[in-house]
Amino acid sequence: MNSLADALERVEKRRKHLEICTADAAVATELQRQFATRNVDVEHTPVAGFDEPGFAIVRGADGGFAGALGLDQFGAVLSPERHPPWELGTTDVDTSSLFDFLEQTLFASYDRRQMIAATREIEERAWRLGDGTLYVGFQRESALLEQADVYERFDDRDDLAVAVFIADEWSGQIGDISVVESQAAEIGQFWFVLFDGAENRDQSCGLLAAERRPGEYYGFWTYDSEFVSELIAYLESTYDPNP
Amino acid sequence: MDDWSNDAPLLDGAAAIDRPVDELLQLLADRCARSTIVYLFSEPETTLEQLAAIVAADHASETETIATEIDYELARTQLYHSTLPRLDDLGLLAFHPSDGTISETDIPLAIYAVLGVDCGDE
Structure with missing residues (x-):
């Protein structure tokens, strides 16, 4: 990949x-x-x-x-x-x-509200487990700021770590969350949420979608732990988030 | 039981009618058999794999659940070892275990009607 x-x-x-x-x-x-x-x-x-x-x-x-x-x-x-x-x-x-x-199964034409709903499914798994690492691509700083309260709570949650990716410059602070600033086109284009499931690979899951038109997303979610691991390995090696 | 109806023909003019009514009714009480017969009305030639999918899907639809691969395998096993041999034995269909093909042979319209299939003018 x-x-x-x-x-x-x-x-x-x-x-x-x-x-x-x-x-x-x-x-x-x-x-x-x-x-x-x-x-x-x-x-x-x-x-x-x-x-x-x-x-x-x-x-x-x-x-x-x-x-x-x-x-x-x-x-x-x-x-x-x-x-x-x-x-x-x-x-x-x-x-x-x-x-x-x-x-x-690919979904098409999800709006931001639907994307947030699908994202919550994955975030809830991570929250319940209270362990592992959540990798979240917010595309833009404004999107991250909208979810700052939510992610501050994630940062306080037991052994759960969070790595966030945005295509803007970031000068803020959300707990100890690692924020990767990248000008890579894909970071600005893709909304993603990946959870590694900590030691329990059955709990790993992910969502990845491209914004094809403003506010309109095309992508998929998966519970395939190998696929999720591969996506995370790609992010780790390419962007070195150090969560 | 010596009830006359046990040995009486259920319907005239079809292979199934020569079997005891109890045997036929017992079989039709089985949901897997009913799904099979109903599907054969629309698709007289089919396969074990397709029928297993239909049986699992019909059950999921009725119970408002989602059929998984496990449900599919259970349906396939029941069809192969029980339902299809019995329907074949009654002369309602021909089941070929070697290649998994099934052909509707002689299902009386009255049985379709009992199962809610609108047979129209056939």
Whole structure:
């Protein structure tokens, strides 16, 4: 891996396949439209006799079964405008399972509010564990300042360390947090949150997204510990954050 | 039990009807068998892998859960060792364990109707 863009490209190559089993062709057409900007092939299997509106089956790039759920639930996952992740806790939908389900499926056109919600999923893991290192790319100083209170608490949290990356100059201070100032284009372009899980690699997770238009993000999240380790190793060797 | 209906044909004109009603009803009480039959109405030729995905997905949809690879493997095992051989034995489908292919052979429309499939004018 030679850049953050390489990581995004790698996920793009893991193209997923979505089989929509429904009697309603309009439902399948709408999902094909929604996934047009993601690296997902959508196929409609017309079926009759199952509970409406039907169900979705996800397969990996190798064609193997990756998961399945009813289309009612799937709608809740795909419409964060109607069901933002931070409100899913008040519904019957299991947030963590939904995040697992869409792991390494590219998302497109997330706004800052949705990105913060996805970021919180990863930050919460780090907070609960209270150990390990969190690597956060805020792109700009202003974005870091908006989250300063949150990250000051992270800095005070047990053995949790934080390394922050921005593409601006930084003269402030947030506890003992290590702030890397870099003029590298990718630091200004990518929003990322990576947690190493301390000694427990099962807890590692990451989010990486490119800002393709102002306030509009394209990326993925992952629980693949090897992939997260590789991303962290890249940041360590390239930017030497010393958290 | 000597109830006459146990040995009586369930429906006329199909392979399944020669089997005891209890046997057929017992099989249809199994969700895996029901999902299989319903799917075969739309896709008369399929595979074990596809059916396992359908069974796992249908169950997840009904229970509002998310089917994982474990659920898929459980469905596949049940289909292979239990559901498909029994449906084959009843003459409702042909299951070829060697290559995992399944063909609908002679499922009476009345069974589809009981399972909620709209058979239209067929």
